[in-house]
Amino acid sequence: MSAKAQRPVDEALAREFGLTAEEYGNVLSIMGRTPTFTELGIFSVMWSEHCSYKSSRAFLKTLPTKAPWVIHGPGENAGVVDIGQGLAAIFKMESHNHPSFIEPYQGAATGVGGILRDVFTMGARPVANLNALRFGDPNNPQTRRIVDGVVRGVGGYGNCVGVPTVGGEINFHPAYDGNPLVNAMTVGVARQDRIFLSAAAGIGNPVIYVGSKTGRDGIHGATMSSSEFDEDALAKRPTVQVGDPFVEKLLIEACLELMATDAIVAIQDMGAAGLTSSSVEMAGKGGVGIDLDLDNVPQRERGMTAYEMMLSESQERMLIVLRPDRTEQARAIFDKWELDFAVIGHLTDTGNIVIRHKGEIEAEIPLAPLADQAPVYHRPTAPAQKPQPMEPIIDPVGIEQALIRLIGCPDLASRAWVYNQYDSTVGGQTVRRPGAADAAIVKVEDTDLGLALTTDCTPRYCRADARLGGAQAVAEAWRNITATGARPLAVTDNLNFGSPEKPEVMGQFVDAIAGMGDACRALDFPVVSGNVSLYNETRAPDGTSQSILPTPAIGGLGVLEDVRTAVGLEMPDGCDIMLLGETKGQLGQSIWLREILGSQDGEPPTLDLAAERRNGDFVRGLIQNGTVIACHDVADGGILVAVAEMVMAGQAGCVLESPQSGMRPEAFWFGEDQSRYIVAVRDGQALADLAAAAGVPCRRLGRSGGEGLTLPNGSTISKARLVAVHTEFFPRLMDR
Amino acid sequence: MKAAIVVFPGTNRERDMAIALRGVTGQAPVMVWHRDTALPAGVDLVVLPGGFSYGDYLRCGAMAAHAPIMTAIREYANRGGHILGVCNGFQILTEAQLLPGALLRNAALRFLSQDCFLRVERDDTPFTRHWAKGDVFRTPMAHGDGNYIAEAETIRALEDSGRVAFRYVAENGRMDAGDPQLNPNGSMNAIAGVFSENLRICGMMPHPEDLVDPLMGGEDGKPLFTGLVEALVG
Numbered sequence A: 001m002s003a004k005a006q007r008p009v010d011e012a013l014a015r016e017f018g019l020t021a022e023e024y025g026n027v028l029s030i031m032g033r034t035p036t037f038t039e040l041g042i043f044s045v046m047w048s049e050h051c052s053y054k055s056s057r058a059f060l061k062t063l064p065t066k067a068p069w070v071i072h073g074p075g076e077n078a079g080v081v082d083i084g085q086g087l088a089a090i091f092k093m094e095s096h097n098h099p100s101f102i103e104p105y106q107g108a109a110t111g112v113g114g115i116l117r118d119v120f121t122m123g124a125r126p127v128a129n130l131n132a133l134r135f136g137d138p139n140n141p142q143t144r145r146i147v148d149g150v151v152r153g154v155g156g157y158g159n160c161v162g163v164p165t166v167g168g169e170i171n172f173h174p175a176y177d178g179n180p181l182v183n184a185m186t187v188g189v190a191r192q193d194r195i196f197l198s199a200a201a202g203i204g205n206p207v208i209y210v211g212s213k214t215g216r217d218g219i220h221g222a223t224m225s226s227s228e229f230d231e232d233a234l235a236k237r238p239t240v241q242v243g244d245p246f247v248e249k250l251l252i253e254a255c256l257e258l259m260a261t262d263a264i265v266a267i268q269d270m271g272a273a274g275l276t277s278s279s280v281e282m283a284g285k286g287g288v289g290i291d292l293d294l295d296n297v298p299q300r301e302r303g304m305t306a307y308e309m310m311l312s313e314s315q316e317r318m319l320i321v322l323r324p325d326r327t328e329q330a331r332a333i334f335d336k337w338e339l340d341f342a343v344i345g346h347l348t349d350t351g352n353i354v355i356r357h358k359g360e361i362e363a364e365i366p367l368a369p370l371a372d373q374a375p376v377y378h379r380p381t382a383p384a385q386k387p388q389p390m391e392p393i394i395d396p397v398g399i400e401q402a403l404i405r406l407i408g409c410p411d412l413a414s415r416a417w418v419y420n421q422y423d424s425t426v427g428g429q430t431v432r433r434p435g436a437a438d439a440a441i442v443k444v445e446d447t448d449l450g451l452a453l454t455t456d457c458t459p460r461y462c463r464a465d466a467r468l469g470g471a472q473a474v475a476e477a478w479r480n481i482t483a484t485g486a487r488p489l490a491v492t493d494n495l496n497f498g499s500p501e502k503p504e505v506m507g508q509f510v511d512a513i514a515g516m517g518d519a520c521r522a523l524d525f526p527v528v529s530g531n532v533s534l535y536n537e538t539r540a541p542d543g544t545s546q547s548i549l550p551t552p553a554i555g556g557l558g559v560l561e562d563v564r565t566a567v568g569l570e571m572p573d574g575c576d577i578m579l580l581g582e583t584k585g586q587l588g589q590s591i592w593l594r595e596i597l598g599s600q601d602g603e604p605p606t607l608d609l610a611a612e613r614r615n616g617d618f619v620r621g622l623i624q625n626g627t628v629i630a631c632h633d634v635a636d637g638g639i640l641v642a643v644a645e646m647v648m649a650g651q652a653g654c655v656l657e658s659p660q661s662g663m664r665p666e667a668f669w670f671g672e673d674q675s676r677y678i679v680a681v682r683d684g685q686a687l688a689d690l691a692a693a694a695g696v697p698c699r700r701l702g703r704s705g706g707e708g709l710t711l712p713n714g715s716t717i718s719k720a721r722l723v724a725v726h727t728e729f730f731p732r733l734m735d736r
Numbered sequence B: 001m002k003a004a005i006v007v008f009p010g011t012n013r014e015r016d017m018a019i020a021l022r023g024v025t026g027q028a029p030v031m032v033w034h035r036d037t038a039l040p041a042g043v044d045l046v047v048l049p050g051g052f053s054y055g056d057y058l059r060c061g062a063m064a065a066h067a068p069i070m071t072a073i074r075e076y077a078n079r080g081g082h083i084l085g086v087c088n089g090f091q092i093l094t095e096a097q098l099l100p101g102a103l104l105r106n107a108a109l110r111f112l113s114q115d116c117f118l119r120v121e122r123d124d125t126p127f128t129r130h131w132a133k134g135d136v137f138r139t140p141m142a143h144g145d146g147n148y149i150a151e152a153e154t155i156r157a158l159e160d161s162g163r164v165a166f167r168y169v170a171e172n173g174r175m176d177a178g179d180p181q182l183n184p185n186g187s188m189n190a191i192a193g194v195f196s197e198n199l200r201i202c203g204m205m206p207h208p209e210d211l212v213d214p215l216m217g218g219e220d221g222k223p224l225f226t227g228l229v230e231a232l233v234g
Helices: A011-016 A021-031 A037-046 A097-102 A104-120 A141-161 A233-239 A245-259 A274-286 A306-311 A324-336 A367-372 A398-408 A459-464 A466-482 A503-523 A591-597 A609-624 A638-649 A665-670 A684-694 A719-726 A729-734 B014-025 B069-078 B088-095 B152-160 B222-233
Strands: A070-072 A079-084 A087-095 A125-135 A165-172 A181-191 A206-211 A264-269 A289-293 A317-322 A340-348 A352-357 A360-366 A430-432 A440-443 A450-456 A487-496 A527-533 A537-539 A545-547 A551-560 A576-580 A628-633 A654-656 A677-681 A698-704 A708-710 A716-718 B003-007 B030-033 B045-048 B082-086 B102-104 B112-120 B136-143 B147-149 B164-169 B191-195 B201-204
Touching: A011 A021, A011 A037, A021 A037, A021 A360, A037 A274, A037 A306, A037 A360, A037 A367, A079 A487, A079 A527, A079 A551, A087 A104, A087 A487, A087 A551, A097 A104, A097 A141, A097 A181, A104 A125, A104 A141, A104 A181, A104 A245, A104 A264, A125 A141, A125 A245, A125 A440, A125 A450, A125 A551, A141 A165, A141 A181, A141 A245, A141 A729, A165 A440, A165 A450, A181 A450, A181 A487, A181 A551, A206 A245, A206 A324, A245 A264, A245 A317, A245 A324, A264 A274, A274 A289, A274 A306, A274 A317, A274 A340, A274 A352, A274 A367, A306 A352, A306 A360, A317 A324, A324 A340, A352 A367, A360 A367, A398 A591, A398 A638, A398 A665, A398 A716, A398 A719, A450 A466, A459 A466, A459 A503, A459 A551, A466 A487, A466 A503, A466 A551, A466 A609, A466 A628, A487 A503, A503 A551, A503 A609, A576 A609, A576 A638, A576 A684, A591 A638, A591 A665, A609 A628, A609 A677, A609 A684, A628 A638, A638 A654, A638 A665, A638 A677, A638 A698, A638 A708, A638 A719, A677 A684, A684 A698, A708 A719, A716 A719, B003 B014, B014 B222, B045 B069, B045 B088, B069 B082, B082 B088, B082 B222, B088 B102, B088 B201, B112 B191, B147 B191, B152 B191, B164 B201
Parallel strands: A087 A527, A125 A165, A289 A352, A487 A527, A654 A708, B003 B030, B003 B045, B045 B082, B082 B201
Antiparallel strands: A070 A079, A079 A087, A087 A181, A125 A181, A206 A317, A206 A340, A264 A317, A289 A340, A352 A360, A430 A440, A440 A450, A450 A551, A487 A551, A537 A545, A576 A677, A576 A698, A628 A677, A654 A698, A708 A716, B102 B147, B112 B136, B112 B164, B164 B191, B191 B201
C-alpha cells in the first residue's frame, strides 16, 4: 500500500477508490486544489454507498420514525425507545454481508462486534444478540463452508463477550450463493438519563482513542462493501477485519464504568471507515473542527501511513470526547481494563478536520461540505418482473406426506444445530430461549419488564411483490412480538438488495420501503435505526451478475410490563386449539408450492393491515389477561406446520378435527394467509364469542393432548417422528 | 453466607452467579478483581465463574491460573476453604492443579449451548447435600472445551475415592459415555464435575446458576446453592 501511496492523485486513482468522475469533480471544487492521497481516501470512504447512503437516503427519509415512546430515531448510533421505569432499550441491526462471503468466520464475528459497539457506545449494557442469516443453495458446496464459518463466527464472538444470542432466522436460496447475508442485531438497556450521543462539543476538549491498536486490517472495507463482487472476490480477504471478542468484552466494561461518571461529552465507535467516519461524524454533528495527530494513535504495525491509519477498520476501538478535567480519571479506568488510552487530538473552532502525521499536515478538509455535499442519487427504477400466475393445483402427496417434507425442508427445519452453538443463557435473564416462542424473551434485570425480540423477512414474497414483501416483513415482526403477549414498540431495518444501478433492483428497493412505511404507520411501529446493504450481487464467470432476493430484514422490539405473562409455543394438555384470523387458502409463493410442486409461481398472500392490527390487538389482550395459554403465529408452511411446531415445542400432542372449510385440504392446511394466530385456550367457545364480538375470524382446529399430531383422517404422527424429521436437515448438511 | 466471586478480564457469568447466590443468601456476594492479592476476610465460599478469562487464547484457564489473586486462592484452599468453579472456573481450577484432570475441546469440535441432565454421584458434600445420590437434574451448559480427561490412574483414583461429583446422563439417569446424545462433550466416564480430595473444592462444566428461577425455565440448579448455604453457615 505504501508504494501505492506514492501515486499521484488524479481521476484514475479516484475511480479506483470508488468515486465517479462527477464525484471527484465535487472533491476538487470543495478542496479548491488537488486533494492529497489521504484526503482522497477520506472522501472516498465518506462518500461510499456504505457510509453516505447515497442511493438510499432520499427514500429512507419517507419511513415513519416517530412515536411518543421513541427517544432517539435514526441518526444516532442506534435507536432508543422508552420501555418504562426510566429505562430505555437501545437497538440496531447491521449487515456484514460482503466480508462474510470472503471470510465467513471473521466476517460474521466482526459483524457481531460492530453492532455491539453501536449499542454500548450509547450507554447501554448489551442484553441480547439476534441474527438474520441468508445462505445459498444447500446443495452448493460453498454453502456448507459459509454456514460453518458464519455460525462459528457469530458464536465465537457473542459467546466470548457474554451477551446471549437469543434469536434470529435463516433462509436458503440459490440467489445468495455468492453473496450470503449476515445481519446482526444487538439490544441493550440503559437508564434514560444516561444515554450518550456522538455530537462533539467544547472547543479544546481532548479527543481520546481507546481500545485495540490500529493495524492495516480492513483498509477500504467500506468501499469494498459498496461494490459488487467479481470473480476475484476471495482475493479481497485482506479487506476483512479481524475480531477480538475478549478486547470487546473489556471495552464494554471499561466504557460502562466510564459512563457511570460525568467525564464523557461524546462517544462513538470506530466502525466502517474507522477513524475517518468516527472523527468526521462526531465533529460534523457537533459543528466543530477536529485536529488529530496520528503519531499518538496506538499502532500495531510499524510504518503505517496516515492514509492507512485513517482508513483502517481494525476492530474494538472507540473515539471519545472528554471533559478536559476528567482525562486522568478516564485513563485510570482504561488502565484497569488493560486497554490502550491515548489523547490523539482536540476539538477546534475551524470547522475543518486536520490530520497531522510526523510533523506534516496530511489532510485538511472542511467538514460541512464533506457531509452536506455528499452525493444523493435518485437512480432510475423499473418495475420488477412479476411471477407467473399459478397453474391449477393437483396435490400429489396428501397432507401427511407434505407436512413431513415441509418440516424437514431447509427453510423450515429445526435451527437447533445452529442456536445450540450460541450461548443463549449467559446473563441469567433469558425467559424464552430460541425456538420456545415466536419472539425471544429477555427479562430486564432487577425489574419485571421483559423485552420481546425477533427478526423477520420473507424474501420470496419480496421478490414476487416488493411492496407487499416490505409490509409483510414489518407485519410479521409485529405479529411475532404480539404472539408472546408483548407490546410492539419499534423496529430496526437492515435493507439488503442488489445493485442500485440496476433499475429493477432500485425499483424493488423503493417499493419495499414504501411497503415497510405502510405497515409501520398502520401498526404504530416506527423505524428507529437501520442499515442499508446494496450491491449484493454475484458475478458469474460469463460476466452476468445475479442479484440477491430483495431482503429487507426487520428487527422488532416489544415490551412486556410483566415478563411473567409471556407465552410461548408449548401447549398444556386439554386445551382447545383455535385459529384466529381469516383463512383463504392462498398458496402463491408458499413453501408448500415450492417444496411439493417445485413452483415459485403465484402472487404472495395478501396483507390487510387493518385486520393485522385488529387480530393482533385482540390476541395480545387475551395473552395479557391469561385467557391464551400458548400462541404461535401462522407463517411459512401454514396452519399444519404451525401446529406441528407447537407439538414439538412441548409435551402435549394435538388432535386436529376436520375443518369443514369448503376448500381443498392443502390450501387450508398449507396456505400462508397472513395475520393469523393459533392459540391454546381452556374454553374455545368462550374465545369464539369474544372473537365474534371483536370482529376477528375464529375457528376451532382441535384439542391438545395425546402423544403426537393426529390429523383429521385419524392418522397420528408421533412426536418422535416429527422431531426426527425436523432435526435431520442441519446435521446432515453440516456434520457429514 | 459470605461469598466472593472472582472476576478475571473476560469473565462473563459473574452476574448470573451473583443473582443465584443473592437469591439464596439474600446477600450480594463480594466481587474480587483478578489483580487483588487477598480475599475478603471471613469468606465462606469462593466462586470462580464462567467466561473466557484473558480470552482463553492459550488453553482455557491457563492464564487465569497464574493471576495475582490465585496465590490467595491457593492459600485459602490449603486452609480448607470451600471453592466452586463453574465452566471457565472449573478449567481454571484444573490449570491451577487445585482439581485433577483437564478440559479438552468438545468431542464434536463445536461450542455446545443446550440443556443437559446431570446425575448426582454423592450427597454427603457441601455442594450436593440438598440432592440425594442418584438424583438427576437439568441444567444449561455452554462451552467449547468441556471434554473432561485425565490419566487412567487419575480417573481410577477419582472413581475409587468417590470424587466424581456429577455425570452427564439421560433424563432417566442412564449413563452412556459413548453416546453423544447423553455425554455431549465426550468427557471420560461422562464426568461433568469433580471434587478435591477434601471434598471442599468442586468444579463443574454446566451452569446450575442459570436455572434457579421458574421464570427462566426451572429451579433445578438451586439445590447446589441452598445446600452450600446450609453447610457453610449451618
